[in-house]
Amino acid sequence: DTGVSQDPRHKITKRGQNVTFRCDPISEHNRLYWYRQTLGQGPEFLTYFQNEAQLEKSRLLSDRFSAERPKGSFSTLEIQRTEQGDSAMYLCASSFSVWQTSDNEKLFFGSGTQLSVL
Amino acid sequence: DAKTTQPPSMDCAEGRAANLPCNHSTISGNEYVYWYRQIHSQGPQYIIHGLKNNETNEMASLIITEDRKSSTLILPHATLRDTAVYYCIVFYYDKVIFGPGTSLSVIP
Numbered sequence: 694d695t696g697v698s699q700d701p702r703h704k705i706t707k708r709g710q711n712v713t714f715r716c717d718p719i720s721e722h723n724r725l726y727w728y729r730q731t732l733g734q735g736p737e738f739l740t741y742f743q744n745e746a747q748l749e750k751s752r753l754l755s756d757r758f759s760a761e762r763p764k765g766s767f768s769t770l771e772i773q774r775t776e777q778g779d780s781a782m783y784l785c786a787s788s789f790s791v792w793q794t795s796d797n798e799k800l801f802f803g804s805g806t807q808l809s810v811l
Numbered sequence: 812d813a814k815t816t817q818p819p820s821m822d823c824a825e826g827r828a829a830n831l832p833c834n835h836s837t838i839s840g841n842e843y844v845y846w847y848r849q850i851h852s853q854g855p856q857y858i859i860h861g862l863k864n865n866e867t868n869e870m871a872s873l874i875i876t877e878d879r880k881s882s883t884l885i886l887p888h889a890t891l892r893d894t895a896v897y898y899c900i901v902f903y904y905d906k907v908i909f910g911p912g913t914s915l916s917v918i919p
Contacts, residue, residue, distance in 0.1 A: 697854075726907065735813075735898060735909040736855065749906055784854050786907075795843045795903045796862070802854025 699803035713771045718787030728784040813910030820914045829886040833899030836880045842903040848895040
């Protein structure tokens, strides 16, 4: 068990460029979450997957954001035409979810990708 | 939106118990209470969870009121390393939503 890994750790880009982040969850985990966090705020929910199915996308997320989880393994989060307001820490988390219970459904987080848009 | 309410900040003397409250007055019967903490620059870390009964593990204790409308996380002997933001979350087989949490400062 190597934990949740995210790549890259840091990304600096210019406004208008596209960026893509990758998350590798814990191998047996079927749920994968993406969150965004800015200084002094709690993690803000962006989207989550159950295996390869995207269950929900935050209504706060613009069409410039897209996430995929092909084959229910790793996930990518792409931001197109980045804006300075996209600068934040992007966190990925995974968990093992059992049908109709949430007992012991612990989230394990990666170290995050810090995005800076210049 | 988060279904919980927590004080924005608290202080605790090193070596004393830290009691962090959380209100979840609209909790439904099958929703669990989870606590996480986030130390600066790291991802949140799971602490403890419970449904109805009080729970204890090597990190903390969780006290849930009988009506389940509030809970308290107890760090029995706070150390400087416990300085962090603590998040109380309720959910059931759904997405996990974080609120702003409580920023706990452990003071020497």
